[in-house]
Amino acid sequence: MSPTRRSLMTTALTLSAMHLFPRLSQAQARMLVFATFTGSWEEAHKAVLVPAFRKATGAEMVLDPMLSVDQIAKVKASLANPPIDVMLHDPGPALVAIDQGLVEPYPVAESKHYADLISEAQVATGPAPFFQVVGLTYNPEKVKTPPTSWADLWKPEFKGRVGITNLNSTLGTGFLVEIARMHGGSEANVDAGFQAIKDLKPNIAAVAANPGQLATLYQQGQVEIGPGNFNAIQILKARGVPVEFVTPKEGAIAFKTTIHIVKNSPNKELAFKLIEASISPEVQAALMESPYLIVPTNSKVKMGGEIAKVLASSVDELKKKFVFQDWVTINKQRAGWIDRFNREIA
């Protein structure tokens, strides 16, 4: 079911009315609000998740896409009466939201699908409805031999051609940890990673301010190789930009994106049902198809298409090829790392 003009108008009017008359929404129990991510995530959720939710509950809901950090800021600003019922977070912001007491624990016992999730996706504070995967991205017109390892980025032939991001993003932070590991470090000790980035300097054509900017740099021919998000690359590919994604032999960096019921949400029951829909095999199977290509977390979904071809064709292969990092350890030191990146790399 595609959104009609009327449903869009209703949504817009409801949203604006909610902002203008917060009391009104309080009294009348507002519709469920899900803060998904902007861009392709919003499109995917609008096309697949929202209709599934409607079918399951008969209730209407609103998508209010925004960045993780904005979701946290908005909920924090009015914790007693939050404007959002369901949040979606990368691992770093998820831990911040949990630490600050912004999320309800997920009612695992009542869930029909939780037990079917891949063990990494089973998180009691909010399960992971999909994984994001970071691997090597390159421009096949300029890079004739596809790279196979993170170490390839340091090859002299890529002088002035590599693009990375700074540590503001999950992508940049995950990359630092991964190359630290490659050089004998770990989440607890990334000194080797910083040294490796320093050594990479002659090859670096750009340090993008965020992953979105990094993706556009391939379009402009500014960079030709570097770490990249699988889903961001698929969008570029669909637009005809010459980019390819490969899983490095060390494994692809995988982030669990988790979905949470917001503390004090007036729509807890509906929020639970939306999350149930998001981890159900039906929704995940539909989201895995082109053009969305969202990596499923429910073990009942049979991997197929581009995901099976490029990433993993079974849960076993996924577990073997995906590297899940320890974000509890990462988050404790992230401020220090950003500071250090500012001083040593910038």
Added chain:
Amino acid sequence: MMIGYELKLATPLAAFFVLFFVAPLLILLYVSLQADPGMTRMTAAQFGRFLLDPFSLGVLLRTLFLGVQVTLLCLLLGFPLAWCYLRGPAWLQPVLILVVLLPLLTSVVVRTFAWIVILGRQGIVNAALMSLGLIDTPLRLLYTEGGVVVALAQVQMPLMVLPLITALSRINRSLDDASAALGAGAWRGFWRVTVPLSLPGIIAGCMLTYAAAITAFITQSLVGGGQMLFMPMYIYQQATALQNWPFAAAISIIFLAAVLAVISVFKALGRLSQARANA
């Protein structure tokens, strides 16, 4: 009393300012005095952390200096432009005003992206230099301080040119003739008559350009990239990536104070030179 009426007329605006400008500013100050992101205790430690750290002070100074470079470049390019607009042939005026106003009519993101296309590795500049055989490998123009200065100067140019046009158009043309009749050459007349009289426009243009250039988050981060750290990005990083609101608030207050200091230097310079011109 006339004054009473004027004050009363300004109350709606004043109320608006108190509600949406002064109050948030006070909240910002309050947040900056908190010891930790949980906001449990009051302290001035955040300010100490910034002011005693050579790296942070470096970021502040680099940002303030960036503004100086952009302002000077804008003045250097903008003054002749304003001059041509007023003294050039009549048909040139609508063309020039369109050139000056066009950037204001497009979004700053679009203007900035245009610079990425121009300065990129396969951009216009590099492509031209390579096809002329002047260089073999593309020059690094994007993600350099020079690139940021040039892009900002173009993006903020209208803020410099419009006050200059206003100030220059107020100068009585017969003063040129008078100074010539009194024996001053064209240059001497320009420096001793035109420039002092256009000073209010120069000062206004400089202040607007300066304030806009150092706070231009979008242009700074898109053309500068993630490797170049200026104050707006520093604040953004602390506030959103790290959720450290007290430190971000403290940086913002320090930045605000530094900008106000620079602006008052501009004003003092203006007053000083005007006093000299009048003497």
